[in-house]
Amino acid sequence: MARDGATTRRLKVENLARVEGEGALSVRIQDGVLKDVAFTIHEPPRFFEALLRGRMYTDAPDITARICGICPVAYLLGASQAMEAALGVPIDDDMRRLRRLVYCGEWIESHVLHVAMLHAPDFLGYPDAIQMAGDHPRIVETALRLKKLGNRILEVIGGRAVHPVNLVVGGVYRSPPRDEVLALRPELDWALEAARGLVAFTAGLTVPAVERDYLFVALHHPTDYAITEGTLVSSDGLDVPVSAFHDHFSEDHQKHSNALVGATRDGRTYHVGPLARYALNFDQFAPEVQDAARAAGLPRVVRNPFQSIVVRALETLQAVIDARALVEGYAPPAPPRPEIIPGPGIGHGCTEAPRGLCHHTYELDEDGRILHACIVPPTAQNQRSIGEDLREVVAAHMDEPDERLQWVCEQAIRNYDPCISCATHFLTLDVERL
Amino acid sequence: MTAAATAPRRPTLAVHKFASCDGCQLSLLDCEDELLDIAQAVEIAYFLEATRATAKGPYDIALVEGSITTAHDLKRIRAVRRQAKVLVTIGACATSGGIQALKSLADTDDYINAVYAHPRFISTLDTSTPIADHVPVDYELRGCPIDRGQLLHVLTALLHGRQPRLPNHSQCVECKRAGTVCVTVAAGTPCLGPVTQAGCGTLCPRVGRGCYGCFGPAETANTAALADHARLPVQDGGAGLDATATRHLFHGFNTNAPGFREEGLRHG
Structure with missing residues (x-):
């Protein structure tokens, strides 16, 4: 609100673009001092946890996939794992590898979409990737081809790129034949060089200088760069099974927001996603990815959120390397899924969605019907961290014109590749300078 | 100008x-x-x-x-x-x-x-x-x-100023055209294919899964006949679904679509 023509500025952005979903940011600056930053989510609530009650355990993967069209596999697999834990369903190594392969498809598709099409335009000063394509046609064309490969992996294994149909509690409806999977090989060979190029491209971007002291939380696996499974670890030494998630983390419902906001049980902000995985799982990167990180000039722990674009490119390279090996060694799971006897139980499932940790908990009755569901998506967990980043970013850029300040705030929010539909849930930027 | x-x-x-x-x-x-x-x-x-x-x-x-x-x-x-x-x-x-x-x-x-x-x-x-x-x-x-x-x-x-042509026949027809094995006939799997609008490309039956109706009801869909068949005991050629399972079959991604809504409620 204008109060004094000389010292008062107000800046308002109703709808933040290039994110999935609807949200809001309001910034209040009074006499040159940052007073308040509030980051909230306005996505219409869709009540997934309520509408799951009374449904059979088999319905949870497909229904929760509809939380997010960008990362359905995170929901399909997280829900499946939770049901498998509740019902004691064994998953063999062939199925574990098939699941990692389909998830690599989602990582490639989602990361490349975000890195090249949604985030890179911020660094290069374009409103979108289509404008960017005019000056950087090779980058955009290569990204589209990589993204298409990610979708192709999802289609070959899952039957469909958005909301795959072939994944089910216990495994798959039909094990893809070896020749169909092997047909992915030539494009994956091409993708290796393309992903290296994406890393080099992101490493050349100029990033705003910010250092944040994050508490990182991620899945960790002793041999693989954790995607589909692992233990829950943090940068302050936590190492617990995923079933202990709720002992250490909670969700709080804040005023004016349709998403629940994550924090540690003792009230601290934590950070999930590429930077957390990079910090906690660097040793599990393939040697080539470790070398690429060093060549890109990244420190061992990245605390500048604007460098998340480089880490996403590195993770894309890792996903391509993994997918190649998984395709090469593919053995169709047989049977495609074990016999499952429904019954009572409580189960937890947890995977690394491209945006970060995604945790599911379900309680089943004696018929295998859902009594209680709790889903903790990555963007809800990162909401406080996004708010704190913005505080630093606004403080550092407060003297710049409104247009520039708004640009860098949007860029900072996109560091999280926020899936606001996931946080059940969007952005309006409202900067008030009083 | x-x-x-x-x-x-x-x-x-x-x-x-x-x-x-x-x-x-x-x-x-x-x-x-x-x-x-x-x-x-x-x-x-x-x-x-x-x-x-x-x-x-x-x-x-x-x-x-x-x-x-x-x-x-x-x-x-x-x-x-x-x-x-x-x-x-x-x-x-x-x-x-x-x-x-x-x-x-x-x-x-x-x-x-x-x-x-x-x-x-x-x-x-x-x-x-x-x-x-x-x-x-x-x-x-x-x-x-x-x-x-x-x-x-x-x-x-x-x-191009043309009328788009979108199918209004059922998924079931698509499976026949594609030569996809019928999951209901072959395996007794409940399938919404006969009452669901075509358009997905037989995705689910192709992997041996019953159609879950994500394209919504086809024109003049006989949902009651499908539901009654799904509720028949397995030995009588049905899928042996109970009332709740039948309701949930119709009340999925198109719960509120005319036809699916009412059929689901009939199995309250």
Whole structure:
């Protein structure tokens, strides 16, 4: 609100673009001092946890996939794992590898979409990737081809790129034949060089200088760069099974927001996603990815959120390397899924969605019907961290014109590749300078 | 008039989102081979998932994703309609209310209490309704999510001034045409194929799974015959479903679609 023509500025952005979903940011600056930053989510609530009650355990993967069209596999697999834990369903190594392969498809598709099409335009000063394509046609064309490969992996294994149909509690409806999977090989060979190029491209971007002291939380696996499974670890030494998630983390419902906001049980902000995985799982990167990180000039722990674009490119390279090996060694799971006897139980499932940790908990009755569901998506967990980043970013850029300040705030929010539909849930930027 | 104003103007395209998962608008970005050509053929004037640059309406083509679940969105869809020459709804949320329409059959307060600690912060309608319940819709693309091929077909037809041709026969016909083994006949698997509109490309039966109806009801679907058959005991050739399982078969991603809604309720 204008109060004094000389010292008062107000800046308002109703709808933040290039994110999935609807949200809001309001910034209040009074006499040159940052007073308040509030980051909230306005996505219409869709009540997934309520509408799951009374449904059979088999319905949870497909229904929760509809939380997010960008990362359905995170929901399909997280829900499946939770049901498998509740019902004691064994998953063999062939199925574990098939699941990692389909998830690599989602990582490639989602990361490349975000890195090249949604985030890179911020660094290069374009409103979108289509404008960017005019000056950087090779980058955009290569990204589209990589993204298409990610979708192709999802289609070959899952039957469909958005909301795959072939994944089910216990495994798959039909094990893809070896020749169909092997047909992915030539494009994956091409993708290796393309992903290296994406890393080099992101490493050349100029990033705003910010250092944040994050508490990182991620899945960790002793041999693989954790995607589909692992233990829950943090940068302050936590190492617990995923079933202990709720002992250490909670969700709080804040005023004016349709998403629940994550924090540690003792009230601290934590950070999930590429930077957390990079910090906690660097040793599990393939040697080539470790070398690429060093060549890109990244420190061992990245605390500048604007460098998340480089880490996403590195993770894309890792996903391509993994997918190649998984395709090469593919053995169709047989049977495609074990016999499952429904019954009572409580189960937890947890995977690394491209945006970060995604945790599911379900309680089943004696018929295998859902009594209680709790889903903790990555963007809800990162909401406080996004708010704190913005505080630093606004403080550092407060003297710049409104247009520039708004640009860098949007860029900072996109560091999280926020899936606001996931946080059940969007952005309006409202900067008030009083 | 300036030279720019007399040059042939590209049609403008707007993409709007209501309550949804973003998966149907993602399908536009998933047209990797066609995206840059689409951006040449139309001016992408409003598409927040892809660009921060927005041009004022009216727009020649508006794609609308998502269902109406809040009073605010009820106002917004009317504004979207006023700004659109041709309005195309995309996906199960926009065409029938989506999975979240399950709340229309339940007590909303109970739902809010189940998810949120401070229900008074939440403002929502009791229903999740399709766009056509509120404003006239020119074309609808079914699916959860939509099929990329159908999206490209409709955009191409509209750009050339042709009527889009979308199938209104059932999924069952598609399986026969494709030579896909019938999952109900071969394995007794409950399948919504006979009552579901074609368009996905036989995705589920091809992997040995029954159709779960994500393209919504086909025209003149005999849902009662299908439900009665699914409820027959296995030894009598049915799938042996109980009432709840039969209700859930119809009350999925198109819960609120005429035909599916009533058939599900019949097995309350």
